[in-house]
Amino acid sequence: MRNHQRAAVIRAEIEQSVRGRGNAYPEQVRRRATEYFWLRRGEGATVVEIGPEIGLHWRTLYGWAKGAAPPELPAVGFSPVEIMDIPATRAGGPLVVQHRSGLRVEGLDLDALVELLRRLS
Numbered sequence: 001m002r003n004h005q006r007a008a009v010i011r012a013e014i015e016q017s018v019r020g021r022g023n024a025y026p027e028q029v030r031r032r033a034t035e036y037f038w039l040r041r042g043e044g045a046t047v048v049e050i051g052p053e054i055g056l057h058w059r060t061l062y063g064w065a066k067g068a069a070p071p072e073l074p075a076v077g078f079s080p081v082e083i084m085d086i087p088a089t090r091a092g093g094p095l096v097v098q099h100r101s102g103l104r105v106e107g108l109d110l111d112a113l114v115e116l117l118r119r120l121s
Contacts, residue, residue: 003040004053010036011055030064037065044100 013029025033033054040050047065051058095108097116108116 003036003043006036006039007053011053014055033061034065037061046101 010029010032013032014025017025017029033056036054037047037050040053041047047058047062051061054061094106095110095113097105097108097113105116
């Protein structure tokens with residue numbers, strides 16, 4: 001089943017759930033939403049993107065998922081990185097850092113990039 005199909009099934013379950021003050025979502029719905037959250041996070045989607053896909057406010061979804069570690073990943077660990085060999089002609093020019101959230105920093109030289117990464121770590 002593709003992601004948009006999974007999202008549609010979860011969205012339908014959420015819409016059919018009895019809601020209101022004091023009525024929690026069923027555990028099965030919460031579990032499926034959390035599994036979908038971790039699947040999409042593994043693909044690089046943000047919680048702000050994932051919540052609307054299944055019809056939940058991102059804060060609700062994040063609250064459900066933050067206590068549950070991703071099923072296939074340890075709670076603490078490393079993220080995969082890709083080391084790219086930059087030709088010497090490009091290495092001297094301005095560098096660009098782009099995060100999957102859309103944040104983009106342009107015009108960095110190598111020293112500024114190293115300093116940015118040091119401060120972010």
